[in-house]
Amino acid sequence: MYSEKVIEHFQNPHNYGRIENPDGIGEVGNMKCGDIMKLYIKLKGDAIEDIKFETFGCAAAIATSSVVTDLAKGKSIEDALKINAKDVVDSLGGLPNIKVHCSLLAIDALSEAVYDYYKNTGKEISEDLKKKHESIKKRDDE
């Protein structure tokens, strides 16, 4: 059911672990849904210099976390926020339909990390990012 790419990322996930003193942390998911992701970012100027994740979840959740960190590393915040589910699923050579929500979770973790960074530094937060933050919180609190 999983593509070779998924298994590859699951077996040897990229960028897992923590960053000491990160600029932003995004935490999404809840126990009931069964996936919890924590994503740490370190910035250099406007670019994501380092990114790491910790994930509790299925193989798809771990593989999507790994791929999102790959896609975001080195990108500007603006570009990183443009990563969408299709990018993640395509990079993994497809995901079973029932697991597609895992890719969204990884993207949400990234946008939450950016939100956290903006909030910590008192930077202006766009309406889009605010809305997204609120809808993620609402979903995860359920």
Add this chain to the structure above:
Amino acid sequence: MKKVYLDYVATTPVDPLAVKEMAPYFSDKFGNTMSLYSLGREAKKDLEESRKKIASLISADPEEIFFTSSATESNNTILKGIKGSHMVISSIEHACIMESALWLEKQGARVTRIPVDKFGLVNPLDIEKAITKDTALVSIIHGSNEVGTIQDIGEIGRICREKNVLFHTDASQTFGKIKIDVENIDLLSASSHKIYGPKGAGIIFKRKGVDLTPLIHGGGQEEGLRSSTVNVPSIVGFAKACQIAEERMEKDLEKISRLFKKLVQEVLKIDNVYLTGHPEKRLKNIASFYFSFIEGESLVLSLDLEGIAVSTGSACSSRSLEPSHVLIAMGLEHEQAHGSLRVSLGRNTTEGEIDYFVDKLKESVNKLRKISPLCIQKK
């Protein structure tokens, strides 16, 4: 890569002796049991011989054994074929009972689901209380396919008899593995492929005088209870598997109990892992655990990459994304059920396989806990 199969509860390899027994029925002895000429009559004779061998395993009368294609079909036939407005089941039945019960409710029947305790045990007194004058059937699984807990079917059957209610047990996991006394049982389901027989054969044990409406109508095979050309090759293989199971039961039980003890001892040495199911009233071929901080599907896949086949009740592994209803019924939290792992042993399991499994399990658990944000133990 080394291959270690530890999912004998899902299915078993067919015993080579059963394969040998089946072979002629694909070629020389291919007759239809309903045909009048000798080829058909011989097939019918061999079918009846098989019925005898299978009946012997539960000390039943061969006339009380009816062939189906699987235990799922047997269970569907029984639940849907008993006429009555109320039914009592447990909350830890196999999906084929749970889903049949849901379907019956849609048709207007009433179903009471009896809870279990933290060990997965049904209290027979709860069944007694649930029986009303409308109750037509009580159906309780004998050995749990997920945690291995064995229900007291002798006592439950006695209560049902006293209350004049039919008692059915799904014995898919216990038939051929432990001794079953059908004295207080009216209906029983069992399957071939769980006991080293081929897939495609199951039985209904139906006590004489119990009235059951067929699910499949047609040519009237199996006394009209299950029409369809009889699957002689699979049934012959099933019968051979039953004969072998009867001969080896004690020896197999002794070996598997020993391996179970070793397995559980070694696995519980890992931090934050718990055994589920009843400590004593259980099948020794099923060891079910849950691990904190990691998710079961990841663990299964991680072990698969080491050549090990095991299973999980985690939500992420199910089509519905719901965790195992059995573990939830036993009072496990969602997060505990997410970390579940079922290891099941069989006749071919060796001590070396257990050692290999435990080694790889430790590695996989460590690796996944390193990735997990929940693990409080890491540096």
